[in-house]
Amino acid sequence: MTDDVLLDVRDLTVEFPDDTGRGWVRAVEGVTFSLRRGEAMALVGESGSGKTVTSLAVMGLTGATGGRITAGTVTFDGEELTGGDAKRWRRLRGPGMGMIFQQPSRSLNPAYPVGDQIAESVRRHLGLNRRQARARAVEMLELVQIPRAAQRVDEYPHAFSGGMCQRVMIAMVMACNPRLLIADEPTTALDVTVQERILELLRDLREQTGVSLLFVSHDLAVVAELCQEVVVMYAGEIAERGTASEVFYRPRHPYTAGLLAAIPNARHRTADRRLVAIPGGIPAPGGWPVGCRFHDRCSFSEAGRCDTTHPLLDVDRARCLRAPEIRLEGVVI
Ligand SMILES: Nc1ncnc2c1ncn2[C@@H]1O[C@H](COP(=O)(O)OP(=O)(O)O)[C@@H](O)[C@H]1O
Ligand SMILES: [Mg+2]
Numbered sequence: 001m002t003d004d005v006l007l008d009v010r011d012l013t014v015e016f017p018d019d020t021g022r023g024w025v026r027a028v029e030g031v032t033f034s035l036r037r038g039e040a041m042a043l044v045g046e047s048g049s050g051k052t053v054t055s056l057a058v059m060g061l062t063g064a065t066g067g068r069i070t071a072g073t074v075t076f077d078g079e080e081l082t083g084g085d086a087k088r089w090r091r092l093r094g095p096g097m098g099m100i101f102q103q104p105s106r107s108l109n110p111a112y113p114v115g116d117q118i119a120e121s122v123r124r125h126l127g128l129n130r131r132q133a134r135a136r137a138v139e140m141l142e143l144v145q146i147p148r149a150a151q152r153v154d155e156y157p158h159a160f161s162g163g164m165c166q167r168v169m170i171a172m173v174m175a176c177n178p179r180l181l182i183a184d185e186p187t188t189a190l191d192v193t194v195q196e197r198i199l200e201l202l203r204d205l206r207e208q209t210g211v212s213l214l215f216v217s218h219d220l221a222v223v224a225e226l227c228q229e230v231v232v233m234y235a236g237e238i239a240e241r242g243t244a245s246e247v248f249y250r251p252r253h254p255y256t257a258g259l260l261a262a263i264p265n266a267r268h269r270t271a272d273r274r275l276v277a278i279p280g281g282i283p284a285p286g287g288w289p290v291g292c293r294f295h296d297r298c299s300f301s302e303a304g305r306c307d308t309t310h311p312l313l314d315v316d317r318a319r320c321l322r323a324p325e326i327r328l329e330g331v332v333i
Pocket of ligand 1: 045047065066067
């Protein structure tokens, strides 16, 4: 691992209790990626593919959701956090890494003014006094471009729209100067125009602060604007990864090509549109097919091969046995 790697996730496997409560079922398996300092990486895939489980594992919050990490490592800034003392992880949440979620209103406490909530966070993590913390709260509301920050700092969450609540959440997380920001579907609950503004804000923040970004989304169109690296997840594992231009222009996994084909208004590079909709649904943990986990939804699947052999990711950018022999349609971004 080189010095410029901020986050290194290796062979991460996460399990949850199964329906009987007696056994465990894998939700994420063998996930490996690393994020360099200042980089923006996307984690994409349909709902249920394991993106949030992966993100929470990076934050050290798997136990809090009833799960456990059964294999693999999470290393942050050269420090391996898995297998160690939970205190180290707790110490890093805030000043090291912070996370924002799809529903910002649920992460804010309706009973306190937003400024108090930001101030509380910086007092705890950065040891600022009351006056400094309040000044920091106003400064952060300005940073996330909330108009009239000096007044709005005293308002309660209900006085903020969905987009403004998400800005407050971003302010709260960024107030501690984290090196890593994890944004889990931060715009999914918002209107399209508001979504665009939040993406612009994240882009500005990255430029101003140099924060590294792990951006989680089911929407590849959104990812294209923000991220240099893309990790595509399917059924708890990485299906494909690469730079944004590799993944968008020259996808190597039929699943990725299917996601790309579903982007409205994308300029497709060839006329072959047979993948526009991916038939079927994502298999649940415990129900992953033998062989390639995508084979039963894949128009390139080959009997006797794709339904028997689980492809490795190491040999190629994509976890697809047929990747070397098929040509998939990319999109122009
Ligand atoms: N706390 C939990 N307990 C049991 N199963 C969970 C839990 N959290 C997530 N899962 C399961 O793990 C799988 C991946 O979930 P998740 O990471 O939330 O998907 P997404 O890619 O949509 O973020 C889903 O099938 C989900 O039901
Ligand atoms: Mg999720």
